[in-house]
Amino acid sequence: MAACYHGFDPAAYLQYNYTAPRADFKRQDSIVPWKLGCLHRAFTEGDVSGELLVDIGSGPTLYQVLSGCEVFNRVILTDFLEVNRQELRRWLRDEGDCGLDWTPYLQHVCKLEGRQPSVWTEKAARLRAVVSDILPVDVHHPQPLAPGALSSVGADCLVSCFCLESVSPDLAAFTRALGHIQGLLRPGGHLLLIGALGESYYFGGPGVKIPVVPLNEAEVCASLKETGFTLIRLEVYTLPQDMRVGVDDVSGVFFVKAKKE
Numbered sequence: 001m002a003a004c005y006h007g008f009d010p011a012a013y014l015q016y017n018y019t020a021p022r023a024d025f026k027r028q029d030s031i032v033p034w035k036l037g038c039l040h041r042a043f044t045e046g047d048v049s050g051e052l053l054v055d056i057g058s059g060p061t062l063y064q065v066l067s068g069c070e071v072f073n074r075v076i077l078t079d080f081l082e083v084n085r086q087e088l089r090r091w092l093r094d095e096g097d098c099g100l101d102w103t104p105y106l107q108h109v110c111k112l113e114g115r116q117p118s119v120w121t122e123k124a125a126r127l128r129a130v131v132s133d134i135l136p137v138d139v140h141h142p143q144p145l146a147p148g149a150l151s152s153v154g155a156d157c158l159v160s161c162f163c164l165e166s167v168s169p170d171l172a173a174f175t176r177a178l179g180h181i182q183g184l185l186r187p188g189g190h191l192l193l194i195g196a197l198g199e200s201y202y203f204g205g206p207g208v209k210i211p212v213v214p215l216n217e218a219e220v221c222a223s224l225k226e227t228g229f230t231l232i233r234l235e236v237y238t239l240p241q242d243m244r245v246g247v248d249d250v251s252g253v254f255f256v257k258a259k260k261e
């Protein structure tokens with residue numbers, strides 16, 4: 001699978017998935033507002049707490065930690081590819097020339113929090129303040145992060161979006177990878193997992209077709225149970241026709257909130 005990612009193009013990937021129509025903040029049925037709503041509820045309903053949030057397979061995106069950065073004082077971003085880690089560093093160092101303008105995302109999450117969208121600069125500053133590391137990760141390794149990256153206690157919360165199914169050749173590999181990241185979490189810690197349903201491929205750049213293991217809800221729930229998670233909530237988004245834009249064959253998106261037993 002690693003070879004599939006040689007041509008991954010962060011800028012193209014961001015354009016494919018994180019601009020309209022998939023990221024249209026004026027549309028109730030757009031995918032990104034749905035994802036941000038799921039994450040906001042999950043992080044703020046009172047049971048998620050602690051010091052350290054780790055994002056597994058961040059890719060070149062930041063949306064997945066825009067709510068969590070208000071709850072945790074330390075956030076670690078991770079990805080397999082240096083090109084993605086560079087993209088994240090560029091935004092976090094405010095160096096400009098980023099693949100995407102995250103302002104609408106920051107404004108939308110401020111609105112979800114009952115704040116004026118104009119304070120998005122405060123949220124940006126908060127995120128830049130709490131992200132302590134951007135680390136390499138390999139979910140196929142029993143220890144996905146380098147030794148010593150986390151304390152022996154583990155993370156208080158994990159978030160992972162569209163990663164595991166996109167790097168696993170089959171369901172067994174997906175389940176093993178889920179077990180590997182489960183080991184990064186302290187007992188009682190939470191997992192917030194977003195992923196694709198029914199997806200067999202996606203384009204990670206022009207002509208860069210990457211295989212994905214197609215999942216259904218039952219398989220996701222079975223893998224969570226098999227790897228020592230208790231499911232708290234599963235939400236599913238079914239893509240309207242005009243969200244199927246030719247960059248993948250995804251039919252739905254799942255959101256899982258689960259707890260390590």
Ligand SMILES: Nc1ncnc2c1ncn2[C@@H]1O[C@@H](CSCCNC[C@@H]2Cc3ccc([N+](=O)[O-])cc3CN2)[C@@H](O)[C@H]1O
Pocket residue numbers: 002005017022031032057058059060079080081084137138139140162163166167196199202248250253
């Ligand atoms: N061994 C590894 N361990 C960890 N991460 C690894 C490994 N190998 C590659 N990676 C890392 O994993 C990758 C994460 S990006 C994966 C993209 N997933 C599919 C794509 C995403 C997407 C987005 C939005 C919507 N939607 O409907 O709005 C649908 C879809 C469905 N298509 C990439 O960052 C790579 O760098």
